[in-house]
Amino acid sequence: MPTESEARQAAVAAGRALQAILDQHIELLESSHDEDEAAVEVDRELWERVAEYGDLLDDLYGDDEDDDEPEESDELTFTVRTRYDYTIVDEKEFLSAGKGVGAAVEALLQRAGGRPLSALEVDSLETGSGLLTVHLNDEPLVAADFAEADEPTDLLLIDPSEQLQHVLDEPVYDSRAEAEAAAKTRR
Numbered sequence: 630m631p632t633e634s635e636a637r638q639a640a641v642a643a644g645r646a647l648q649a650i651l652d653q654h655i656e657l658l659e660s661s662h663d664e665d666e667a668a669v670e671v672d673r674e675l676w677e678r679v680a681e682y683g684d685l686l687d688d689l690y691g692d693d694e695d696d697d698e699p700e701e702s703d704e705l706t707f708t709v710r711t712r713y714d715y716t717i718v719d720e721k722e723f724l725s726a727g728k729g730v731g732a733a734v735e736a737l738l739q740r741a742g743g744r745p746l747s748a749l750e751v752d753s754l755e756t757g758s759g760l761l762t763v764h765l766n767d768e769p770l771v772a773a774d775f776a777e778a779d780e781p782t783d784l785l786l787i788d789p790s791e792q793l794q795h796v797l798d799e800p801v802y803d804s805r806a807e808a809e810a811a812a813k814t815r816r
Contacts, residue, residue, distance in 0.1 A: 631688070640685040647678040676810050683806075716769070731795020734763045738797065760798055764791040 631639065654675050657668045717723050723733055738761070767790055775781040787793075802808035 633689070636685070636689040640682070640689045643678065643682040643685045647675075647682045650675050650678050672813065676813055679806075679810070729794060730765060731763045735795055735797060760796070762787075762793060762797075763795040764793055766791040 650671065653671050654668075657671060662668060717730075724730070764787060766788060770784060774784055778784055800811065802811065
């Protein structure tokens with residue numbers, strides 16, 4: 630464990646490194662060279678320096694909370710897994726955007742507010758992260774399939790013959806900075 634003086638020196642050094650990479654980033658913006666390969670590397674390094682500086686400030690000011698350790702909570706949490714099967718009856722209309730099944734489903738979700746389970750958006754629930762996948766498959770799932778299955782839960786797994794078309798990930802972040810950093814890495 631470093632002394633307070635060592636922790637302060639490390640934080641100052643990280644702050645100066647952050648300041649230097651931020652200056653490079655600003656220069657790239659000013660010169661309109663902010664989208665070439667070098668700029669992408671500077672952008673990546675900028676976010677690494679932000680994280681490093683934040684971690685060192687946490688060390689300096691005694692934030693001993695271990696982010697990797699799950700917090701014990703008295704809150705009751707649950708997961709809702711859904712599967713809806715659809716048959717395209719008018720392929721030309723459905724795929725009119727020309728970007729495939731996944732993009733067509735995403736467009737429908739966005740038109741509906743982007744939330745596939747709006748019925749569960751009530752004051753007594755806090756919405757967590759979400760994940761929606763779209764797969765092409767050979768046959769729809771029906772309730773009778775569960776009665777006939779050896780392991781009914783296996784029916785909720787992805788069949789090897791299904792083709793993944795689209796993934797809509799709706800993560801929840803603890804802070805705006807964390808969300809912005811994640812958005813940078815998704816590009």
